[in-house]
Amino acid sequence: MPDATSIIATLAAIKHSIDVVKAVKDADYDLDKAILKEKIAILVDSLLEAKIQAGETLDLIQEKDKEIAKLEDLLSFKNKLLRNDGKYYESDSDGNFTGEPYCPKCWEVEKIPVHLKHIKDLLFACPNCENTFGPTPKSWERHSTFYTY
Numbered sequence: 001m002p003d004a005t006s007i008i009a010t011l012a013a014i015k016h017s018i019d020v021v022k023a024v025k026d027a028d029y030d031l032d033k034a035i036l037k038e039k040i041a042i043l044v045d046s047l048l049e050a051k052i053q054a055g056e057t058l059d060l061i062q063e064k065d066k067e068i069a070k071l072e073d074l075l076s077f078k079n080k081l082l083r084n085d086g087k088y089y090e091s092d093s094d095g096n097f098t099g100e101p102y103c104p105k106c107w108e109v110e111k112i113p114v115h116l117k118h119i120k121d122l123l124f125a126c127p128n129c130e131n132t133f134g135p136t137p138k139s140w141e142r143h144s145t146f147y148t149y
Contacts, residue, residue, distance in 0.1 A: 010050055013049040017047050024039050087103075100115045100118070102115060105131055
């Protein structure tokens with residue numbers, strides 16, 4: 001939603017413009033030329049202010065729309081993530097892990113999906129936060145049959 005004060009300011013400028021137009025319309029035909037020019041100048045100023053306020057409101061709406069789209073994308077991505085062995089993985093439509101793991105710290109703290117880089121064996125490092133991640137104790141038992149240390 002746009003900021004309430006910007007909407008109120010826009011509506012106030014438009015109302016003021018309408019009031020000036022009504023005053024000119026209802027004036028006597030004997031209205032002095034100088035007074036008429038003054039009323040028209042006030043009207044032009046009010047309309048310009050309304051246009052500026054409407055533009056700022058539109059910018060604010062577009063900014064919020066972008067933020068909403070970003071949050072919707074993040075929520076969609078979050079719904080595809082599965083946690084396994086202390087790391088996050090994307091899942092396919094069947095719930096199977098796909099791709100490289102994501103850094104749990106970057107995702108949980110900053111909501112930034114950062115792929116971990118495989119260093120060796122079961123050790124991964126995050127290029128963003130520079131933390132390293134290895135297997136959890138339970139998974140170590142599972143994997144230890146495949147690797148000799």
